[in-house]
Amino acid sequence: MSAAPGAPGVPGPQRQRRSGTVKRRRWGGLRQQWKLLGLFEIDQQHQFYGLTCMMKEGLAAAIQTTVDDPPTKDLSDDDFRSEITQVHKDFTLETFAGPVFASLRASLGMTEEEYQQSLCSESCYLQFISNSKSKADFFLTNDKRFFLKTQNKREIKFLLANLKIYMEHLRKYPHSLLVKFLGVHRIRIPGSRKKYFMVMQSVFYPDDRINARYDIKGCEVSRWTEPAPEGSQIIVVLKDLNFEGQFINLERQRSWLLQQVEIDTNFLQRLNVLDYSLLLAHQPLHHDERNQSLSFASLIVRTKKSVNPGSSPVHAGAAAVPGAVPDDGASRRSSEANSSHGGRFSPTRPENVSPGTDTPQIPDFKAQNRRLLPNQKNPLHVIDGPDQRYFIGIIDVFTVYGFKKRLEHLWKSLRHPGKSFSTVSPHTYSRRLCQWVQDHTK
Secondary structure (H helix, E strand, C coil): CCCCCCCCCCCHHHHHHHHHHHHHHHHHHHHHHHHHCEEEECCCCCCCHHHHHHHHHHHHHHHHHHHHCCCCCCCCHHHHHCEEEEECCCCEEEEECHHHHHHHHHHCCCCHHHHHHHHHCCCCCEEEECCCCCCCCEEECCCCCEEEEEECHHHHHHHHHCHHHHHHHHHHCCCCCECCEEEEEEEECCCCCCEEEEEEECCCCCCCCCCEEEEECCCCCCCCCCCCCCCCCCCCCEEHHHHCCCCECCHHHHHHHHHHHHHHHHHHHHCCEECCEEEEEEEECCHHHHHHHCCHHHHHHHHHHHCCCCCCCCCCCHHHCCCCCCCCCHHHHHHHHHCCCCCCCCCCCCCCECCCCCCECCCCCCCCCCCCCCCCCCCCCEEECCCEEEEEEEECCCEECCHHHHHHHHHHHHHCCCCCCCCCCHHHHHHHHHHHHHHCEC
């Protein structure tokens, strides 16, 4: 019997059976993977129950120190170097730069009491398992407001070494898209390896009606994820190629987003990092929310409802509301001008920023955008378009472009000629992500 073309020595029917077996195995593997994705309550039978109980107990005591002794307005070098160790019955918890992170939490409109309540309530944490390649463990508070993520020592040292300039960046740009780190800790359990973990504000909060989530890196190699089966409750984070053919529709606020992405990625470029992700999710606006988003007057009302006094610079008078969209169409003209450069990314600069710097010349934050939700405090990662509400944030900012990454870049260049992949220089990575936002917004 002659072999089938292209499959020497394998009869056609046998090859078809083998192909069918491979497909079933692959489908079965996907089904098994889907079963593991999503949110799982960490109850008493869960492998992380003991660890998360210790985390809660340790965090309750650590946060209580800043409840009892709030940080001063002016942070000192000692505050950035601060390390406090608290001994508990079965473990010790170390808190790094506690006054600094408490100051950041206050700037975001959070009280220490509500932060403590969210992290340390009797309700179980949730374990989040995604299709990410990260080996870290992700825990989510029961109200889904904060993530706790295990990190390696190198990543923690990198964050603490750059904490001062990170804080300065957020002070200059209080509506930066960078993920907000709210605490860094190390837990030591006798007989176990010590674990570093950090607390972060969830980009996807509140997530009640989110219908799609994306992790964007601005490239194509390995940037497709098989969507979950229709009707499934499993949370699958999609990627760049899944988003093709779609747009982030912001209209008048588009130019603001382009500006802020440029500012934030330039900052990360100065830190010599790459491989960070733009997290993106969307949900449809309710009818009354659509009316609000189109009304300048209602924007003012929503500002007064949503802003926690003292959380960030707000000047008296309606005209000075951060993020206010003027009725003269200036923002729209700016956006159209950005789109007129042959579709390529054209760097834009916020108001009151002189060339060669990203520092506002006067304390006027009109160029900043306060993305508002009724009855929510200053949700920094939310921005409304005419029809959709978008959740946007930049995460995973710890990969430094060192010797290993340069070798990886060379290897991927040989393996994927003519294709875009994630391991490129920080400058290229920054420009490419800016270009992706330029190409996928309108």
